[in-house]
Amino acid sequence: MMRTIRTIIILLAALLLAWLLPWCYNFICSSPSESPLTLYSCVTHDFVTFSFEGKDDTAGYDLAGNSFDEKQFDSIMPTFFYRRLAEDDRLPAQIDGIGFDLHEVERSNFVFRSSPSDLNRPCTGLYQLLDAAPGREGFRTPDDVFRITHTGIEFVKMEGNCIDIPKSERFTRVMTDKGFVFPARAVAGNASTRKVYDNGYLLIDAAGVPFQLKQFHGRPFVRRIEQPDSVVFTHAFVTEFPDKRLLGFLGDDRGDIHALEADYSLHRLPLRPVDLRRERLIIVGDHFYWTAITERQGFERLTAVNARDYSLAAEHETDFPAAKWEQARKYLFPFRLVFTASSDKYVKPRFHDFSYLALGLNLLLAIGWAVYSRKRRRCRAVRILGILVLGIYLLVPLLLTGRE
Amino acid sequence: MSDPVIECRNLSHHYGERLIYENLSFEVPRGRVLGLLGKNGTGKTTTINILGGYLEPSAGQCLIFGEEIRSMRPETRTRIALLIEGHVQYAFMTIEEIERFYARFYPRWNRDAYYGLMEKLKVAPRQRISRMSCGQRSQVALGLILAQNADLLVLDDFSMGLDPGYRRLFVEYLRDYARSEEKTIFLTSHIIQDMEKLVDDCIVMDYGHILVQMPVGELLETFRRYTFTPGGAQIPEIPEFYSTAVVGAQAELYSFESPATVQGVLERAGVPCGDLQAETLNLEDAFIGLTGKY
Amino acid sequence: MRKAIIYKEWIKVRLFTPLAVSVLAGFTAYALLRIGRMYAFNGAGSVWLAVLDRNAVLIDNLKYLPALLGLLLGLVQFVPEMQQNRLKLTLHLPFLQSRMLLWMLGCGLALLAVLFIAQAAAIWICLRWLLAPELVARILMTALPWYAAGVLLYLFTAWIAVEPTWRRRLFDALVAAGVMRLLFMSDYPRTYDTLLPWIALLAACALFFPIYSADRFRRGCQD
Numbered sequence: 001m002m003r004t005i006r007t008i009i010i011l012l013a014a015l016l017l018a019w020l021l022p023w024c025y026n027f028i029c030s031s032p033s034e035s036p037l038t039l040y041s042c043v044t045h046d047f048v049t050f051s052f053e054g055k056d057d058t059a060g061y062d063l064a065g066n067s068f069d070e071k072q073f074d075s076i077m078p079t080f081f082y083r084r085l086a087e088d089d090r091l092p093a094q095i096d097g098i099g100f101d102l103h104e105v106e107r108s109n110f111v112f113r114s115s116p117s118d119l120n121r122p123c124t125g126l127y128q129l130l131d132a133a134p135g136r137e138g139f140r141t142p143d144d145v146f147r148i149t150h151t152g153i154e155f156v157k158m159e160g161n162c163i164d165i166p167k168s169e170r171f172t173r174v175m176t177d178k179g180f181v182f183p184a185r186a187v188a189g190n191a192s193t194r195k196v197y198d199n200g201y202l203l204i205d206a207a208g209v210p211f212q213l214k215q216f217h218g219r220p221f222v223r224r225i226e227q228p229d230s231v232v233f234t235h236a237f238v239t240e241f242p243d244k245r246l247l248g249f250l251g252d253d254r255g256d257i258h259a260l261e262a263d264y265s266l267h268r269l270p271l272r273p274v275d276l277r278r279e280r281l282i283i284v285g286d287h288f289y290w291t292a293i294t295e296r297q298g299f300e301r302l303t304a305v306n307a308r309d310y311s312l313a314a315e316h317e318t319d320f321p322a323a324k325w326e327q328a329r330k331y332l333f334p335f336r337l338v339f340t341a342s343s344d345k346y347v348k349p350r351f352h353d354f355s356y357l358a359l360g361l362n363l364l365l366a367i368g369w370a371v372y373s374r375k376r377r378r379c380r381a382v383r384i385l386g387i388l389v390l391g392i393y394l395l396v397p398l399l400l401t402g403r404e
Numbered sequence: 405m406s407d408p409v410i411e412c413r414n415l416s417h418h419y420g421e422r423l424i425y426e427n428l429s430f431e432v433p434r435g436r437v438l439g440l441l442g443k444n445g446t447g448k449t450t451t452i453n454i455l456g457g458y459l460e461p462s463a464g465q466c467l468i469f470g471e472e473i474r475s476m477r478p479e480t481r482t483r484i485a486l487l488i489e490g491h492v493q494y495a496f497m498t499i500e501e502i503e504r505f506y507a508r509f510y511p512r513w514n515r516d517a518y519y520g521l522m523e524k525l526k527v528a529p530r531q532r533i534s535r536m537s538c539g540q541r542s543q544v545a546l547g548l549i550l551a552q553n554a555d556l557l558v559l560d561d562f563s564m565g566l567d568p569g570y571r572r573l574f575v576e577y578l579r580d581y582a583r584s585e586e587k588t589i590f591l592t593s594h595i596i597q598d599m600e601k602l603v604d605d606c607i608v609m610d611y612g613h614i615l616v617q618m619p620v621g622e623l624l625e626t627f628r629r630y631t632f633t634p635g636g637a638q639i640p641e642i643p644e645f646y647s648t649a650v651v652g653a654q655a656e657l658y659s660f661e662s663p664a665t666v667q668g669v670l671e672r673a674g675v676p677c678g679d680l681q682a683e684t685l686n687l688e689d690a691f692i693g694l695t696g697k698y
Numbered sequence: 699m700r701k702a703i704i705y706k707e708w709i710k711v712r713l714f715t716p717l718a719v720s721v722l723a724g725f726t727a728y729a730l731l732r733i734g735r736m737y738a739f740n741g742a743g744s745v746w747l748a749v750l751d752r753n754a755v756l757i758d759n760l761k762y763l764p765a766l767l768g769l770l771l772g773l774v775q776f777v778p779e780m781q782q783n784r785l786k787l788t789l790h791l792p793f794l795q796s797r798m799l800l801w802m803l804g805c806g807l808a809l810l811a812v813l814f815i816a817q818a819a820a821i822w823i824c825l826r827w828l829l830a831p832e833l834v835a836r837i838l839m840t841a842l843p844w845y846a847a848g849v850l851l852y853l854f855t856a857w858i859a860v861e862p863t864w865r866r867r868l869f870d871a872l873v874a875a876g877v878m879r880l881l882f883m884s885d886y887p888r889t890y891d892t893l894l895p896w897i898a899l900l901a902a903c904a905l906f907f908p909i910y911s912a913d914r915f916r917r918g919c920q921d
Contacts, residue, residue, distance in 0.1 A: 001796075005910040008903050009873070016876035122888035124832045126750060141743055145750070147832065156830050158742040191751070339880060339893075347884050348892040400869045419920070458786055459918030474916075478792040486790050492782045497709055508702035509791050 003379075006401070013397035014390055018337040021392065022329065029325040040304035040314060042095045042288040043076040047302055047316050063316060079105050079286035095288050098308075108287035108307070110241040112249065115280050119235070120344030126156070128191035132198040132214045132221070139193035148184040148203070152176070167218065174220040175213070181206040188236040188248065195240050202236035202248050202260070210236060210250055210260070225264050231256075235276050241285075249283075251276050257292075259310065270312035271303050278343060289313055298322065330355035334362060334391050362391040369395060373402075409434050409556050409588045410455065415464035417450055424450050425612050428464070432605075437582050437589040439599040439620075441691050442609030448592045449489065451609075452560040455590070456486055468556065482510050485554035489561045491545040495534035499525070499544055502533065503551070510552050518551035521577075539570040546574055550581055557582075559591035563598050571595060575602050600687035608694050615694050620687060627690045628682045630666055631656045637675040644669070647696040658693030699793050700801060707775060707805035714774045718767050718813060726817050729757045730824045737828065749833045753887050755840050757821060764814060764848030765878065772855025775806050776908075780859055785915055795916070796909045799860075803905060806852055814845045836887050843890040846897045847881040850874075850904060857907035862915040870907075 038049040044062065051058045051067075059073035074081040078092050082105050085091045092100050126145040134140060144155045144164055152172030155164040175182075185208065189201035200214030200221070210233050214221040227233065235251035247260045255273025258266045271292050274281050280295040285307060292303040298320045304313035329336075335354045339347050366387040373380055386394045410432035417424045424447040432438045442448050453459035454466055457473040466473050471480050494502055499522050507513045525543055527536060533544055542565075549557055557578070563571045575598050582589050593599050599606070606623060608615040616623065634655040639648050644665075646658040659666055663682040670677040685693060733756055736745050748754040779785045788802075789795050818838060825834045854874035861867045877900070884890070890897070 001906075002910055002913050005903075005906045009907060009910065012877075012900070012903075013869075013873050016873060019880075020876060121886070122836070122891060124750060124836055126830060126832050128747075128750070141747065143743060145746065145830070147830075158746045160742070161828055161830060339883065345884075345886050345889050346892050347880075347889050349896065397869075401866070453918060456786065456790065458789070458916055460916075478794060481790065481792040484790075486786070488783070488786055490782060492784055492787065494706065494778075494784065494787065495781075496778050497706075501705075501709055505702050505706050508699050509793065 010394070010397045010401060013400075014393040015337060017393045017396055018333075018335065018390075019339065022333050022336040022338075025329060025332065029328075031323060031325060033320070033323060038291070038293070038300075038302055038316075039077065039080070039284055040289045040291045040302070041076045042079060042286070043092070045313070047291075047304070047314065048073070048076060079109060079288065082106065098288070101287075104243075105287045107243040108241075108245075108285065110239070110243075110283075110285045112237070112239060112283040112285070113281070114235075114237060114249075114276055116277050116343035117345055119277055120346065122345070127187055127189060127201065129155075129189070129201060129213070129215045130191065130193065130198050131217060132200055133216050134198075139195065139198065141193055146171075148182060148187060150183045152182055171213075171220040171222075174222050175211070178211065178222045178224050179209070180211055180222065180224075181209070186234065186236045189238050190240060196242065197240060197244065199238050199240050199247050202238050202250070204233045204236055204250075208232040208234070208253075212247060212264075223264065225260065225266070227266060228268075231258075233258075257281070267310045269303075269305055269310060271305075272301065329353070330357045332358060332361060332392070334358040334389065334393075358391055359388070362388050365391055365395050369398065407434055408432055409469060410590060411465075411467045412451075412454075413465045413467075415451075415454065415461050415466065417447070417454070417459070417461045417463075423612060425609070428614060430607055430614065430617055432588060432590055434588050435586045436604045437579075437591070437602055438605045438607065439603035440590070440592045440607050440609065441596065441599065443611075443695055446609040446611055448609065449560060452489075452558060452592060455558055482512075482552075483555040485549040485552045485557045487545055487549055487557070487559040487562055490564055491538070491542040491562075493533055493541065493545055493548070495541075496532060498530055498532055499527065502544065502548065506548055506552070510554075512553040514551045514553050517553070518547040521547035521550070538565040539567055542566050542570055542574065546577060550577065553585075555587060557587060557589045557591070559589065559593075561592050561594060563593045563595040571598050574598070578602055596688040596691055597686070606687070608691060610695055623690055624684060624687065626660045627658065627693065628660075628663070628684055629656060629658050629689065629693055630663070630680060630682050632670070632675075632677040632680040635676045637673075639675055640669065640673040642669065647693050649697075658690075699791075703793070703798065703801045704805055707802055710775050710778055711771065711806075711809060714771060715809065718771070722763065722767065722813055722817055725760055725763055726757075726820055729760055730821065732759075733757075733825070733828070742828070746829065746833065749829070749836065749887075755837055755885070755887055756825075757837060757841060758885065760817075760841070761844050761882075764810075764844045765851045765882075766848075767813060768810060768848035768850070768852035769855050771806050771810060772852045772859060775802065776856045776859035785860065785912065789912065789916055795912065799909050799912055800905070803853065803856060803908060806856070807849065810848060810852055814848060818845070839891065840887040840889075842894060843881050843897065846894070846901065847878060849901055850877060850881070850897070853901065853904040853907060857904070857911050860908045860911035860915060862911070862919050863921045865921055866911075866914070866919075870911075 036049045038047050041048045046062050048060050048062045051060050057069050058067040059070040061067040068076065074084050075090065078085055078095070078100065082091065082102060086102060091102065094100055125147050128142050128145050130139050130142055143159060144157045146153055146155045152168065153175060154168045155171070156162070157164050182205070184203045184205055186204040187201060198214070200212055203211045203213055205211060209227060210225040212223045212225065232253045233250045234253050236248060238248040239246050244262055247262055250258045250260055250266070251274070252258065255275055257269045257271055257274060259269060260266055269292065271294065274294050278296060282293040284291045288307055290305040290307050292305060294301040300318045300320070302316045306313050330353065333355065336352045338350050338352055341350060366384050369387050370384050383398060408431035413429050415428040416426045440448050440451060450459060454461050455468065455473065457476065460474070468476065469480050469483060471477065494505070497505065503515070503518050507515065521543055525540055527540060533541055536544070562574055566574065578589060579602050581587060600620065603620055605617070605619050607617045632655055633653055634650060639655060639657065641648065644659050644661050648657040649655070663680065667677055667680050670680070733745060749756065779788060788798060791798065818841065822834060822838060825837065851874065854870070858867050858870045858874065861870055
């Protein structure tokens with residue numbers, strides 16, 4: 001039994017080292033990495049990258065490597081720099097045959113973000129439904145929250161912590177009438193009072209059908225959203241952009257992203273499948289084109305979408321090679337144990353970066369240990385093998401606990 | 405000889421590179437009081453720790469009541485009472501609490517033996533042992549040992565830190581207890597006069613080995629100090645002579661040999677010993693004679 | 699004999715226990731009163747939305763208390779055993795040695811369980827009147843790793859205290875520090891939900907670490 005306990009202690013120490021040693025290495029050796037912003041230019045019809053301030057006179061460059069100074073860059077990104085162009089009276093008359101209306105351009109700009117850590121985190125299951133017709137005083141924080149159960153929707157009054165039964169029944173009845181199958185698979189909304197208008201909530205019921213839910217003076221508004229056949233929605237995102245063109249975005253089980261317009265029409269975006277739980281999706285939209293940026297570790301895909309008809313305009317992928325210090329790490333550590341990740345909010349063990357390149361160092365350490373422990377007989381072979389696999393993670397605890 | 409209670413066979417121990425002893429073997433017969441004597445660093449406490457199962461010897465075996473100490477059954481351990489050097493006890497308890505605690509572990513617990521001694525203690529009933537003097541703590545320890553009614557008592561330096569009164573108390577109680585109940589006692593102490601009053605047999609250790617193991621009576625009868633004037637002659641170094649020394653004109657040596665034998669050896673070596681004087685010793689002097697002065 | 703073991707452990711912790719109860723009760727009462735004050739001054743909505751929107755835990759001032767109690771209990775129980783090598787007395791008692799230690803640890807764990815369960819129950823009883831079950835569960839589940847830290851730190855403290863050599867104590871302390879760092883890495887509510895089974899497994903293993911230290915003590919390991 002003592003040998004088992006000792007083994008557990010040593011393995012625990014090895015696991016802690018597998019976590020802390022790479023962390024220390026990262027802390028000491030990491031260097032900042034550039035992650036430039038690249039958007040689609042409605043003028044050059046190409047992707048252009050914003051250059052960091054202070055880096056010579058270049059304001060940006062395109063994929064071919066052509067650089068642009070400030071004035072040139074402003075001109076090829078009119079929807080981004082419209083204010084500066086307006087001041088200099090350099091606004092274009094039209095883009096792609098469409099008149100350049102400053103007011104429309106300003107209202108059409110939006111940024112949509114979906115991050116895996118927003119989806120992969122513990123949820124309470126309680127939400128706030130604002131009154132969509134707030135009146136003169138603007139949006140107010142509601143005095144109740146709602147939850148969706150297997151049998152219906154329940155509104156809970158915060159003051160008193162009790163269920164508002166009449167309201168709950170009222171909403172449940174309307175939702176059921178509209179064909180909502182409880183419970184909901186996804187609930188998405190924006191409960192902030194700092195907005196101009198309210199699009200309510202987008203719900204995906206148990207059958208994968210999306211619905212919009214709003215509240216007007218305590219009365220329910222529920223609208224079933226007709227979906228294309230064989231599409232099963234899994235994610236929903238409510239948007240409340242100034243132009244009121246969109247209700248939100250929906251993601252389906254095949255990784256496709258659909259734009260939901262205010263008239264409840266659905267438009268599949270011409271993006272390659274996006275795993276929303278693993279990849280970050282940013283859509284930077286303007287009046288003419290949307291740039292969808294799909295990111296994950298070391299990789300970025302850019303997709304330009306025509307904002308008028310949702311057709312594909314351009315696509316580009318970039319692999320970001322690992323920095324030198326990250327490459328060197330592979331020779332030192334056979335793997336890394338991490339407990340947090342940018343893709344979720346959970347603390348749990350994850351093994352990353354398994355590297356056979358560390359075998360060289362492990363072999364040296366194993367030989368060193370074999371020489372050091374040549375007088376010992378017990379379990380020597382097992383320990384040498386362990387060092388060959390775990391490297392420095394196992395060697396250090398063995399050295400520290402060696403002398404009995 | 406009655407069957408041994410303690411059997412140590414070929415015990416060897418090192419502390420790092422330092423050898424304490426090698427191939428140490430001895431037995432403690434049932435019903436005897438055996439004292440372990442030796443200078444500091446000869447391995448007395450090491451031996452006690454090995455006997456108590458708190459030290460794994462480098463080699464060798466130690467049996468108590470025929471069982472390996474390190475795998476001893478709990479029932480057998482009820483037959484062994486242990487006094488740790490310094491009369492260490494659960495000092496956070498009071499005398500009542502500690503008795504109540506120990507009583508549950510020992511089926512032959514003799515409450516009267518414990519409280520008989522505690523009545524002599526002038527302490528408040530709720531006074532914790534940590535607040536008592538060294539002597540009072542030793543009395544508590546003694547009471548617990550006697551109450552345990554064990555067959556074997558192992559006492560490590562029982563007289564440490566005690567004044568003459570408490571030492572006498574310890575010696576008298578232990579002697580009466582051992583004789584009346586036929587208990588076996590294995591003990592160490594630095595106060596050899598106390599040992600002399602108490603022990604039947606002794607083991608005298610030197611660095612790395614046992615010098616003698618014999619009944620105390622036999623040791624004191626046969627081991628003598630010899631003094632004489634050597635007149636500058638070289639005194640032979642033979643195993644039969646211990647702690648040979650010349651101070652000024654006077655020489656002294658110690659030996660188990662008879663005066664006639666000693667004289668014969670000296671004369672054959674050409675050492676003048678016409679004024680050879682032999683004297684018997686007490687245990688402390690015999691110990692010094694065997695192990696030498698520092 | 700088991701009663702005697704419990705009796706001895708009780709004697710060691712009988713001063714610590716009312717102190718721990720007072721500190722725990724005091725801090726818990728303060729945390730709950732603070733929530734009550736938020737209610738009274740800002741309304742129920744402010745409390746609910748603090749949890750919903752700002753991911754507040756409301757009782758985060760209690761975060762390190764279980765760990766502190768675990769550490770102190772470990773010291774109170776096992777430092778007296780190691781002073782003057784008193785563990786020799788304990789190991790000499792006619793009781794299986796590993797079982798003896800398990801009983802001693804069991805007493806400490808039972809005390810911690812009572813304290814922690816009482817605190818959690820008090821929080822639950824007070825909060826369930828004020829907050830929806832989901833929010834109360836969120837708060838209590840967020841607190842669960844803090845209690846786990848208390849249990850683990852108690853076991854680690856026993857492990858370190860019983861270890862006979864200072865060199866190994868340092869190693870053990872570093873391992874304990876690493877685990878504690880892990881348990882207090884994130885403040886996000888319920889972020890440790892998926893780690894809880896691993897923590898439970900670690901606690902089950904850590905129950906035997908002090909037995910290993912005691913075995914090293916018995917073998918006479920020295921610096």
